[in-house]
Amino acid sequence: MxxxxxxxxxxxxxxxxxxxxxxxxxxxxxxxxxxxxxxxxxxxxxxxxxxxxxxxxxxxxxxxxxxxxxxxxxxxxxxxxxxxxxxxxxxxxxxxxxxxxxxxxxxxxxxxxxxxxxxxxxxxxxxxxxxxxxxxxxxxxxxxxxxxxxxxxxxxxxxxxxxxxxxxxxxxxSQPHFRRACELVLNGYIGEITRVEAWSPDMSTQYGVPHNPPYGSTMEAPVPDDLNYDMWLGPAPMKPYTVDRCVRGGQWHIYDYALGFIAGWGAHPLDIAQWGLQRDHTSPVRYEGTGHQPPRGALWDTTESWDMTCTYAGGLPMRFMDCRVAKPLVREYHYTFRNHGTTFHGTEGWISVDRNALYSSGRNQYTKIELKNGDTRLHASDHPGRDLVQAIRTGGETVCPIEAAIRSDTISHLTDIVARTGRSIEWDPEREKIIGDPEAEKFLDRPMRTPWTV
The missing domain is CATH 3.40.50.720 (NAD(P)-binding Rossmann-like Domain)
Known part of the structure; x- marks a missing residue:
């Protein structure tokens, strides 16, 4: 071409x-x-x-x-x-x-x-x-x-x-209740933050949706007439086409194309954790925990489930989990559990947020607080498209710029590496390097198939 x-x-x-x-x-x-x-x-x-x-x-x-x-x-x-x-x-x-x-x-x-x-x-x-x-x-x-x-x-x-x-x-x-949750946290309304929990759906939520078997079909099939399969694969390795490779979840759960929901869904609660902690410029420095992989030879081969502790410089821990791990833990304090969310625990209470609502300890006492004039406010955006257009017109920044994206994605990648290697990771966020583990470092890059290199 x-x-x-x-x-x-x-x-x-x-x-x-x-x-x-x-x-x-x-x-x-x-x-x-x-x-x-x-x-x-x-x-x-x-x-x-x-x-x-x-x-x-x-x-x-x-x-x-x-x-x-x-x-x-x-x-x-x-x-x-x-x-x-x-x-x-x-x-x-x-x-x-x-x-x-x-x-x-x-x-x-x-x-x-x-x-x-x-x-x-x-x-x-x-x-x-x-x-x-x-x-x-x-x-x-x-x-x-x-x-x-x-x-x-x-x-x-x-x-x-x-x-x-x-x-x-x-x-x-760009959803106001997420912004409000983060503003309450960063302005100290629940005291000093002692730990964070972030969780999301995992691969199991896709089993049988809409009608595919767990892990997808590995049986080779004809490429659809209206699909340019070579271009769809692009920089990824050439593999035989199957009915579950490019659609029905394959694009999310095959390691050649994605990290799975550890990143594809995990990006959401991790992004809010980073925002509320004002850590858009950095990432945790230590990662340890467990992860489960699909059976050997399965089409879907991204990390299936995970339970990680990601510790920031200074010792603040964030537990990043799939929804199955999170459910019993979160239900110990949270009266409404959903398959995704971010909870900030402070010395005076907790605040949790998901796409449905903002919640807090003490019969939602913190959700009723009115922010003061001198409080720190975050970038206000109520519409993603309008936010980008405004940045283009004014020369300003968007609500989630490239640095925030990279620092949040780093957490997903390092969590996935721990899940795959079974080893803890020490991370230098200044140099953006894994410390003392050159084998783990290799997971941070992928070869690109010719001619689809950039």
Missing amino acids: KEMKSQSPHTSRRAFLGAATAAAAAPAIIPSSVLGAQAPSNQLTFAALGVGNRGAGISKGYFAGLKDVRVVAAADCWKSRRERFAAEIDEMEGGRVCTPYADYREVLARDDIDGVIIGTPDHWHVPLAILAAQAGKHMYVEKPLGTSMKLAWRLRDEIRRSGVKFLYGTQQR
Whole structure:
């Protein structure tokens, strides 16, 4: 295939929309809240890269519905998906707006596209984000970052070099009750924090959903006519196609493409733990615990369940668990258990938060507290798409920038390494190095299949 030529990270139009220096004095474009309906010249244009159920939902729900945004392109390895998505966008807009593409490189080569929405399987997140940064595109990138921390560090360098805006797709930071929980914690309303618990669904929650056997089918099957399988695999190893490899959970639970729910779901409670502790610049320094792997030879081969203690510098412990491990532990103090959540324990009480609600000890006494004028406030975002657009227009930062994403993903990766090796890990967050274990260090990188290298 023809390789995409590198694009200049800045064009005159992009500089007009996103130059931080000009925005510091006065926004180059008046916000939609002032103007109402947007003129075409005042719109940002986005492309959706990966438009399966998740990617399509994000693109339509967070971006296509904004008055000053148009989603003008869609790239996907499945022909039926990209054509269906483009037709749905056209219907939303009342005319021909969105062009479907078989090759993401054609999209990134378009100079009239300001940003991309990356909703592919995990192993494509960072490679596409690197190429997008090199092409000068702002980006929303679904969680988790991906399978290689070394590649994620390179993405950070590319973002800094190009100056594009990055928003990590954890979404929960744009839900007010998560922000309030973290503000109560960091302002000391439950006293000094003594420990944290974070938990999420594990692989077992996918058994039989919708109708696949545990661990998926390993029987080779014909590649669907509308799938470019070579491109779907991309940088991952070439393997025989099976009905459960690219869909029905395989994209989340096969180690060639993902770390499993230890990262794909774990990213959410870990991100909130980091936010509430104001640790977006670092990660825990010691990791120890246990993890369980699927049977040898299973198609799904990511870590199935886990129970880890991740200790920050200074001794603060965070217990990171799957939902089966967490259930009896959390129910000892929590009157409502759900399969995901983050609990902060302090010297004066506890605060817990999940997607349903904010809870606390003492008959929810802490949830009723009104923050004071002098209290520390976190970045306020009530809509992920709008948050990224605002950062592009003003030159400001997003609610979850690349550094926060990397430091949170580091926890998932190191936890997974402990689960796979059976050894504890000492981590240097300044140098971003595993201390004294070169074999474990190798797990932080993945080889990339030619010609899908970046």
